Amino acid sequence: MGKVAQEQRSQSKYFSLAESGAARDAERMRLTKSLSIIGGLLAGAILPAQAATSSQNATMKAVVLRAYGEPEMLKLEEMPRPEPKDDEILIRVIAASVNPVDVAIRKGYLAEIIGNKFPLVLGMDAAGVVEKTGAKITKFKKGDEVYAFFTLASEGGYAEYVIAKESETALKPKAITYAQAAAVGAAGSTAWQALIETAKLSSGQTILIHGGSGGVGHLAIQIAKARGAKVIATGSTANQDFLKQTGADVAIDYSKTKFEEIAKDVDVVLDSVGRDTLKRTYGVVKKGGIIVSIVDEPAQADLDAHGIRGVTLRSSPKADTLEELARLMEAKKLVPVVSETYPLADFNKALDQIATRHTRGKVVLQVADEPRS
Numbered sequence: 591m592g593k594v595a596q597e598q599r600s601q602s603k604y605f606s607l608a609e610s611g612a613a614r615d616a617e618r619m620r621l622t623k624s625l626s627i628i629g630g631l632l633a634g635a636i637l638p639a640q641a642a643t644s645s646q647n648a649t650m651k652a653v654v655l656r657a658y659g660e661p662e663m664l665k666l667e668e669m670p671r672p673e674p675k676d677d678e679i680l681i682r683v684i685a686a687s688v689n690p691v692d693v694a695i696r697k698g699y700l701a702e703i704i705g706n707k708f709p710l711v712l713g714m715d716a717a718g719v720v721e722k723t724g725a726k727i728t729k730f731k732k733g734d735e736v737y738a739f740f741t742l743a744s745e746g747g748y749a750e751y752v753i754a755k756e757s758e759t760a761l762k763p764k765a766i767t768y769a770q771a772a773a774v775g776a777a778g779s780t781a782w783q784a785l786i787e788t789a790k791l792s793s794g795q796t797i798l799i800h801g802g803s804g805g806v807g808h809l810a811i812q813i814a815k816a817r818g819a820k821v822i823a824t825g826s827t828a829n830q831d832f833l834k835q836t837g838a839d840v841a842i843d844y845s846k847t848k849f850e851e852i853a854k855d856v857d858v859v860l861d862s863v864g865r866d867t868l869k870r871t872y873g874v875v876k877k878g879g880i881i882v883s884i885v886d887e888p889a890q891a892d893l894d895a896h897g898i899r900g901v902t903l904r905s906s907p908k909a910d911t912l913e914e915l916a917r918l919m920e921a922k923k924l925v926p927v928v929s930e931t932y933p934l935a936d937f938n939k940a941l942d943q944i945a946t947r948h949t950r951g952k953v954v955l956q957v958a959d960e961p962r963s
């Protein structure tokens with residue numbers, strides 16, 4: 591498939607525009623709505639790059655967006671290294687993960703939420719070593735190995751240094767690499783907040799996970815198994831073994847089998863696909879059960895007709911979520927899978943991969959060498 595065709599296909603779920611003008615407007619509205627679902631965390635990840643500089647005029651390399659648009663709008667540049675305020679931590683980034691939303695941001699699909707405050711540094715999460723702490727920081731010290739999922743007060747992770755708050759940072763588990771820790775920030779928090787905080791998944795329940803082989807999905811499968819749930823997960827033909835290896839009790843190849851022929855009376859659904867998949871999901875949920883969608887809005891009429899609940903989740907950076915995930919990783923119950931790493935300079939290759947919407951596990955930018963422990 592050519593690059594352009596691949597790009598078009600990859601964006602189809604959110605970004606494909608219908609051919610007629612009216613349909614295009616409707617699609618744009620739907621897109622804006624869908625993207626606003628993740629707006630809370632997005633706005634946090636992307637901030638103007640002109641943060642306060644250190645007194646020594648230190649600089650760093652960062653992937654900088656100066657206007658919305660095509661991949662050429664992103665450039666690896668030398669820019670001032672941010673200086674932490676009293677309640678902030680400066681992290682030397684070892685790895686940063688690449689999320690589907692990064693592509694949408696570059697294209698300007700979230701301009702209404704983010705605004706036009708250029709230059710911007712992309713990247714919603716990162717793992718690295720604490721370089722410097724502000725005067726009010728008590729939980730972390732220079733040299734700590736940490737990972738973070740960013741909020742409004744933060745810089746982007748596609749850089750050699752990034753600013754984080756204590757409330758969005760946790761110690762990196764020793765058992766995993768920085769690349770794996772970076773992979774968990776946004777995707778793992780989303781999976782945890784969907785399954786545990788929102789759906790209150792419990793032992794013995796059955797969960798259907800749409801998109802089980804992706805960044806969020808492969809972590810959700812493991813979180814659900816650690817909770818003692820039975821997991822049914824969907825994925826393409828190429829990912830059937832991966833779904834099983836990740837822990838799914840039942841793997842469904844969505845290209846060959848309708849999930850509703852196999853999944854019946856489930857307690858919880860994690861929807862990371864939306865649209866037609868969501869429409870076909872209402873009927874497989876047990877009365878009193880719940881659909882948590884991270885990409886779409888469950889229709890109240892359909893929920894009522896089936897006697898079930900539905901929630902659209904916007905995940906948000908929280909240190910306690912990261913600490914829960916870290917505990918699972920320490921216990922080896924959660925093992926993030928990084929299918930590909932790219933050097934920071936190859937950020938556009940990493941973004942091309944995530945834009946396929948068929949990434950297995952996570953794609954990560956390896957910003958610096960993994961330190962030897």
Ligand SMILES: NC(=O)c1ccc[n+]([C@@H]2O[C@H](COP(=O)([O-])OP(=O)(O)OC[C@H]3O[C@@H](n4cnc5c(N)ncnc54)[C@H](OP(=O)(O)O)[C@@H]3O)[C@@H](O)[C@H]2O)c1
Nearest residue numbers: 690780801803804805806825826829862884904905947948
């Ligand atoms: N609301 C929030 O807070 C929030 C947070 C994070 C992510 N998100 C959104 O959630 C979505 C998933 O994120 P992600 O990071 O997991 O993306 P990802 O890493 O790109 O994974 C997407 C997965 O979807 C699978 N897939 C594609 N079409 C499918 C279908 N018809 N049925 C079942 N699976 C299908 C793909 O598997 P195959 O390759 O096997 O097809 C792929 O593994 C994205 O749209 C992202 O923007 C929302």
